[in-house]
Amino acid sequence: MSVVTVTPTGVSPSDVLAVARGTATVVLDPATIEAMETSRAIVDRIEQDGRPVYGVSTGFGALANTFVAPSRRAELQHALIRSHAAGIGAPMPREVVRAMMLLRVRSLALGHSGVRPLVAQSLVDLLNHDITPWVPEHGSLGASGDLAPLAHCALALLGEGWTLGKGGAREDASVALHRAGLAPIELAAKEGLALINGTDGMLGMLLLAIDDAAHLFTMADVTAALAIEAMLGTDRPFQPELHRIRPHPGQAVSAANIHRLLQGSGIMDSHRDDLVHAVQDAYSMRCAPQVAGAARDTLDFVTSVAARELVSVVDNPVVLPDGRVESTGNFHGAPLGFAADFLAIAAAEVGAISERRVDRLLDITRSRDLPAFLSPDAGVNSGLMIAQYTAAGIVAENRRLAAPASVDSLPTSGMQEDHVSMGWAAGRKLRTVLENLTSLLAVELLAAVRGLQLRAPLTPSPAGRAAVDVVARFAGVPGPDIFLAPALESARATVISRDLRTTIESHLGPLA
Structure with missing residues (x-):
């Protein structure tokens, strides 16, 4: 079994194929942990300063001018994932979803998203336990990236939504996580947005x-x-x-x-x-x-x-x-x-x-x-x-x-x-x-x-x-x-x- 290491410079096309179509295990290079911790510290300082920053202390899209109180910012991130997981139709193939997940890990690991390493590692855990979120075929317009498909992936991290079960059947994500010995995560400020904003589905x-x-x-x-x-x-x-x-x-x-x-x-x-x-x-x-x-x-x-x-x-x-x-x-x-x-x-x-x-x-x-x-x-x-x-x-x-x-x-x-x-x-x-x-x-x-x-x-x-x-x-x-x-x-x-x-x-x- 091969190993794909996500580095601060990302991954290669062959890495994506090895994870999407093969059985490669994914690991995070220690340098990516440091890069994510550094960018997360910046977000934490913004939180403390109370500055208005899109997606951290405001709503999203047309609601970008709506201020969100500090006590509700974690709720904001969870609500974002649930509301944006709005796809419909047949599930996308396993290889597409796995490619998309690895590319989202790559994006977070570059150290410009302000997330804790825990978030990227949780996606890695899904890949390594062969847990594939159920991502409907319709929902993305390709800007702001692949919002709905990535939200369906992120929802599984919360122990919500669906995953692809045996024979392509739909299974509750909570069941798949429990079977793998994984726990749902709680999102902090900016992390929900960081999980869904980007071109990972298209690129995959x-x-x-x-x-x-x-x-x-x-x-x-x-x-x-x-x-x-x-x-x-x-x-x-x-x-x-x-x-x-x-x-x-x-x-x-x-x-x-x-x-x-x-x-x-x-x-x-x-x-x-x-x-x-x-x-x-x-x-x-x-x-x-x-x-x-x-x-x-x-x-x-x-x-x-x-x-x-x-x-x-x-x-x-x-x-x-x-x-x-x-x-x-x-x-x-x-x-x-x-x-x-x-x-x-x-x-x-x-x-x-x-x-x-x-x-x-x-x-x-x-x-x-x-x-x-x-x-x-x-x-x-x-x-x-x-x-x-x-x-x-x-x-x-x-x-x-x-x-x-x-x-x-x-x-x-x-x-x-x-x-x-x-x-x-x-x-x-x-x-x-x-x-x-x-x-x-x-x-x-x-x-x-x-x-x-x-x-x-x-x-x-x-x-x-x-x-x-x-x-x-x-x-x-x-x-x-x-x-x-x-x-x-x-x-x-x-x-x-x-x-x-x-x-x-x-x-x-x-x-x-």
Whole structure:
């Protein structure tokens, strides 16, 4: 079991993945304890001085000008958590909630939030005891950060609200804490606000999506190469010198992947000098690196945004080392919302061009002598006809989801919060687009392998042989129609898994 240490400079993307998707234990570096104690002492002095400070001695949002008496300030923090835990809908996945909790620990540990170390340690305890708060899917507008989702997490610290029980059932947080031997905590001034103000939910979803997209974009090169090989395409457009003259870095990477994947193919060799097959392939084949490469460049931009956010202080107000407590707008999720929307657009297009190759593979007029719908006995049998319908429907959904959420601000809190980022919504729909891309690549994998099988006795490339071996285990060989849904589910699992990629890389070396 690995250990993730939260330091005064935060955590890394790999730390977030290890906690969200793995079993890593979380610990606080001693230096973070000192940083939190220092900022807490500043808040305590403000309490003693009686100065009006937002969120410490005042209400919140449109109630920022309402003074709160010292005797009611702890009550203020608890009331804040209860009132802001106002989400509705199905629970967010465990991995998203755990990523969000670790990132909130990171935010507190930076020492600008004015909380006691106890508060950060209590979140760590939830993570280490695998207690996942029930966070409804609807509630955040992405400014002031992810208020409602984070409030649902914070409510569990108070022994209130719900957690995810066995099988996804809802369980009272008090029961989960008691079973783990944990006690609810009492919040002091500023601590409730510090638990909910920030971009942790948006950032958590973006970091998970970055990891998913990086793998899927490589698998998109794999399925493209398999489809091109099955359709008797040429490898000439993927030569490196043709991409050096248009120096987009992602394009060069994608082209290099596809070129390597197509080498050593008896199928390719059979028509290498045939002008009918080798002059110009369709755009969905020839331009695969231009589309997938642009998506890779988009991913690089999104990764840089997430990296900056990982070292950012996103609380409000913030406690500065010189004793000032200042209101900021750093909780606004525009950078993350824009990034999530941009990546969703890119991923949707990677899926769209994949579906075009599937359609070409199935069309007897364009597939270069493959049988209709990849069935040896088309007519009685429909082959993969309806699998392409499924892909087309998913592409249409991704086009709708690619419409940006981040331009859809709605004012709230009596016009105090009159522009919001919708970054949470952008993150949620990005996750759906990537799920859909996985399904589209699964359809292409199955169709491309069927095409390679139908080229026998010609032998495919090493990558093609590896794919045929894997897919044949659950889809068999071309013949009478089969129940396609289980085969597509298995193809989808193959795209998600690193096994096929690892096998291919054992022949070719690492794919970028």
